[in-house]
Amino acid sequence: MQQSIMEEKTGTAPKTTEKKKPAKSAVSSRRFWQITSKSKAGKMDNLSGYLFISPWLIGLLFLTAGPLLFSLYVSFTDYNITSQMNFVGLDNYKRMFTMDDLFWTSLWNTLYFVLFSIPLTTAGAVFIAVLLNQKIKGMKFFRTIYYLPAVLSGVAVYFLWMQMLSPSTGLVNTVLGWVGIEGPSWLFDPAWTKPALIFMKLWSVGGGMLLYLARLQSISTALYEAADLDGANSIHKFFYITLPMITPIIFFDVITSTIYAFQIFQEAYVMTENGDGGPGNSLLFYNLHMWKNAFEMFDMGYASSMAWFLFVFIMILTVFNLKIGKKWVYYEGGDNK
């Protein structure tokens, strides 16, 4: 998925590469069950090719495809790891939709997080990238500073933020206090937990920012010069040149980070007491709820069905994204595919 988007982004359609290939290697690009060539050398070529990729193939078959299909089957059973694995049909799915209140809570929490964090982080990354694309002295320093949070990651950062968001002694509320605002209890008030996490995510927009910056630097200056001649101001230039030119990156960023945001887990697990999803279940995200079913209650059947529902849900959303992407993404060089 990512790869194909990357290809679109760079403007080289996968088809063209095949055409340009020299005739010799054409055989090896086919699959072994399609071989028609009777030459012995060709067969040997094939074989050694597969030999070389066999570790990966075996890995895919046994370590990815196998467990994947197994979990699909498990989602129709009451598997509990040790003693039972009875086929229960659609019971798990029925339970999910009709009996499990927390399923809906967790789905809502996750959607809330995705709906707010994706637009905000994307806009934030673009904004910072544009700022960092100015030609002033010491820009390398600023670029490093803004990218730095993206390098730091994981539990240490969460702990840092837990300290910063502490209601009475945290840095955030202290600063708010200077301007006369009494900050909320952040991670301890069910109404503020999700905004707190979204806020935290904004801090590490550096990763996305780097992609945008790279693209911004490759925009031909001729476009801006032409706009200058036409008397465009900088706002015009941003909306009519810069923004359209970076839409492929925005598109790529939105799709990948949406998929990633749906899988939010660590933050809630680390930043809530006992990893239980926070006050009033306000940080019980979908994956956390699934994890609890799987590894606290050992209800693997139910957890697997939750996993498959999320998979289908993200799949549909991504297809939808790809479809509407055609309407607003601009590819330089023409065939707006």
Added chain:
Amino acid sequence: MKRNVKLSFILLLAFSLLLSACSGGGKKEANATTKDGKVIIDFWSFWGSETRRPVIEKIVDDFNKSQDEIEVKHTFVPWGDIWTKNLAAVAAGNPADVIVNDLASVAHRADNQQAEDLSKLISKDLQSNLYPHLWEPVLYKDKPYAVPFTSDTRVLFYNKEAFKEAGLDPEKPPTTWAELEEYAKKLDVKKGKKYDRIGFYPLWGSFGAGSWMSNADGGKGFIEDGKLAVNTPKKAEALEWVQGWNKRIGDKNVQAFEAEFSSGQTNPFVTEKVAMWIDIAGFYTQIRDSGKEMEIGVAPIPEQETGSGHWNEGGGFALEIPKGSKHPKEAAKFIEYMASEQAQKYWALKNYDNVANVKAAESAATEMKDIEKTVYDQALANLKDTKLHTVPLEYPDYKTRLDPQLEAAIIGKMSAKEALEKAEKDIEELKK
């Protein structure tokens, strides 16, 4: 083409052989004996803290020195992982030989074939040395599937200095809920809208909303003998009482306090931000190790009304042989040693837990003095009021249905009655 397919298959086979050869090697190692022919027993516990690790390692060491057939190897597995890892290991057929597990859910694991039946492995006299109320939970279909090691009970700790400051008699701790509330108000120290010290808040420490509800309801749990007792008048009353505290102190103040001590580094009772605190007896070690000269008192959990009973809740840990252990006989010997007076007494003296061995528990008390003895004696005296609510086989996951509703009630999203009605209905649907 056929040859190609064949060759690929051969390749695949070769690879899988290689893989299985690797894993085979690993298994052999686990079965190994020491050079002098002792059987190695793998023992998993989550006791890795500075206070507990040396204690358990000393006990293991004593056992290893006491005989020359078995060598116990202690593996520390963090609290959050240990039982998950155990299940994965049981499923893979390569578990530890002895594990510390939750006493309340022994029957549940026996039912799911995750633990070995110990009836033929341990001696028949063992039972008579242990507290009957701790032996009961390890039985499944009248056979033991674990041996109780420790249990705990909750104690009300109070700050005597703070009592004096507030004009309360430090030798008269609150005995009823009404007194608890009255004292708490006197112990509050407010600065404007904010609190410098909160007298008491019922959900801090280790006595949750569920515990208060059971305290009011004659010690009854949410499921008694397979029957639901969730939506009872007494439980609703208790939940309303808890809600009242939130209203009086204010959600914001409660949250602000929680935020300060959730990192686990500073306990608010030890830093004197909270004047009364309910926790297990072992909490005393935190006060002792803080290096502060605090004058504390201990008391039983207050009762709802005079005569309703100081009902308390306890949990505990048991030693189990995971299903599929390679050396169950040797493992059982180690378990018997762990339940012996010598090992249990040492544990009690160091950790103030209620140990399962009656003689050990009582003789430990005679060797303590001053405040540690006061705390320990209170814990022993509590036993008569302490209920250990086992995980009911019919509703093993009832808490997942109960907790969200309780929490919704506590933060004021719904009334106590509504919450309990909904919880009872939701739990009913779970019945196996």
